[in-house]
Structures are given as C-alpha cells and as structure tokens.
Amino acid sequence: xxxxxxxxxxxxxxxxxxTMAHTTKQVGxxxxxxxxxxxxxxxxxxxxxHDVPVWADKSKFIANMVVEIPRGTNPKLEINTKEFMNPxxxxxxxxxxRFIHDKYPFNYGALPQTWESPEFTHPDTQAKGDNDPVxxxxxxxxxxxxxxxxxxKVLGVWAxxxxxxxxxxxxxxxxxxxxxxxxxxxxxxxxxxPDRIESTFTFLRDYKIPDGKGPNKxxxxxxxxxxxxxxxxxxxxxxHWAEHLSAEKSALSRFxxxxxxxxxxxxxxxxxxxxx
Numbered sequence: 001x002x003x004x005x006x007x008x009x010x011x012x013x014x015x016x017x018x019t020m021a022h023t024t025k026q027v028g029x030x031x032x033x034x035x036x037x038x039x040x041x042x043x044x045x046x047x048x049x050h051d052v053p054v055w056a057d058k059s060k061f062i063a064n065m066v067v068e069i070p071r072g073t074n075p076k077l078e079i080n081t082k083e084f085m086n087p088x089x090x091x092x093x094x095x096x097x098r099f100i101h102d103k104y105p106f107n108y109g110a111l112p113q114t115w116e117s118p119e120f121t122h123p124d125t126q127a128k129g130d131n132d133p134v135x136x137x138x139x140x141x142x143x144x145x146x147x148x149x150x151x152x153k154v155l156g157v158w159a160x161x162x163x164x165x166x167x168x169x170x171x172x173x174x175x176x177x178x179x180x181x182x183x184x185x186x187x188x189x190x191x192x193x194p195d196r197i198e199s200t201f202t203f204l205r206d207y208k209i210p211d212g213k214g215p216n217k218x219x220x221x222x223x224x225x226x227x228x229x230x231x232x233x234x235x236x237x238x239x240h241w242a243e244h245l246s247a248e249k250s251a252l253s254r255f256x257x258x259x260x261x262x263x264x265x266x267x268x269x270x271x272x273x274x275x276x
Contacts, residue, residue, distance in 0.1 A: 036083075046256070060153070067147065071106055116134060
C-alpha cells in the first residue's frame with residue numbers, strides 16, 4: 001500500500017517522499033452532469049476528503065494536494081464534499097456546468113483532511129469558514145492532472161473573503177519542481193519568482209469580475225502571509241475536520257475506509273452502495 005513516489009537529490013540532502021499509491025475511476029462522460037471521478041487504493045474506493053493524510057512530511061512542510069483543476073483549464077472541478085465517497089465533480093450553477101471565465105494560471109486543488117468550518121469565525125478575518133477543504137495553488141512548472149495526489153511544499157497563505165466567508169488559499173510548489181529546493185518561505189518566492197505571486201494573487205482577486213461581480217476581498221490588506229502562519233491555518237482546519245468527523249449531525253458525506261474512525265465503511269459496504 002506504500003510506494004516510493006520520488007527521490008529528490010541535491011548537494012545538501014536526499015529526500016524520500018512516501019505516499020499511498022492510488023488510481024482513479026471515471027464514471028459518466030467527462031463534461032456532462034453525470035461525470036464523477038472516484039479515487040481508489042489497491043482497487044478499492046476511498047475518499048480523497050477523508051482517507052488521504054493532509055501531511056506527507058510535516059517536518060519538511062510537505063503536504064498532500066488533491067489536484068482538481070490543472071493549470072491552463074477552466075472547468076470548475078472540485079471534491080464533492082456532500083456526495084458519497086466524495087468524487088470530483090464539476091460545479092453546477094442554474095442547472096449548467098460551471099466554467100471560470102479565465103483559465104487557471106496554476107494547478108488548483110485541495111488539502112485532504114481539512115475543513116473550513118462554517119461554525120467558526122476566524123479572529124483575523126471576522127468571517128466564518130466556507131464549508132470546504134482548504135484550497136491550494138501549486139505554482140510549479142509541472143502540469144497537474146485532475147485526480148492526482150501530489151506532494152507540495154507549503155510556502156504561504158492568503159486569507160480570501162469569498163461572499164463573506166473565510167476561504168484560505170495556500171501557496172505551494174510541487175516538491176519535484178526544479179525550484180522547490182530553493183523555496184522555503186514567501187521571501188524566497190519574492191526573490192526568485194515574484195511574477196508567480198503576482199499572477200496567482202491577481203487571478204484569485206479578479207476571476208469573478210467577468211461574471212459581473214467585483215473583485216474578491218482579502219484580509220491582511222491582501223498580503224501573502226508566511227509559511228509559519230500557513231501551517232497554523234492548516235493545523236487549525238485539520239482540527240476542525242477531525243472534530244466534525246465525529247459530530248452528531250452533518251450535511252457533508254463523512255464515509256471513509258479508515259478503521260477506528262467515525263464514518264468507517266468496509267469495502268464491501270461501499271461496493272454495495274455504489275453498485276458498480
């Protein structure tokens with residue numbers, strides 16, 4: 001169940017990233033309302049929301065990122081937190097598949113095992129969470145694939161306020177990127193690739209303008225906060241996810257395959273409910 005994904009070699013260190021091998025299963029035709037992308041481990045369905053650990057190696061600030069929207073594309077794909085086993089689906093608005101006007105200039109996805117609680121008002125944003133996992137913007141050069149679970153180095157975070165809700169945006173880079181070993185915090189990004197900060201922030205701020213809405217607002221006057229603050233936010237949202245997993249009631253789908261945790265289902269039970 002464990003597989004070595006990458007070995008990164010530099011003159012300073014050898015870093016071995018270990019991750020749980022997984023595949024995906026497409027159900028329904030891509031680009032239709034019926035399209036669903038499920039996640040499997042050893043041929044068995046798992047939840048990308050609950051069964052994938054948030055940290056790949058916390059001591060090195062390396063997190064697991066579930067890629068939803070690859071760079072250069074614009075269908076609004078996301079982990080469906082309310083559907084059984086949380087497949088990736090395209091967002092729907094007014095009965096139609098949703099597309100963002102501009103294509104994403106970065107790989108976009110989510111941190112598993114995190115949740116921005118709508119029951120918690122963050123003191124720095126004065127807004128409640130948006131009821132979703134924490135979002136990640138991977139500024140690496142490698143093109144992501146929808147359903148890929150990649151390892152990314154956490155670099156910083158923006159506090160976006162979307163429709164009055166806290167919507168954290170983690171800035172990160174794929175650990176296999178040639179620049180990754182030189183980037184450790186936002187000061188490194190500002191020094192080596194400031195254009196990537198600018199293009200990422202500009203997109204996040206302005207992507208709703210073509211739809212007739214104003215620019216998104218941000219706490220901290222739009223400043224990118226450092227890695228240490230980003231880790232605090234991730235850990236805070238992990239705590240909210242863990243607490244919610246055992247809450248008495250929820251509108252989210254909390255079924256998963258991790259034994260000993262509330263919401264556990266066997267693979268046979270999952271097969272029976274999916275019926276495919």
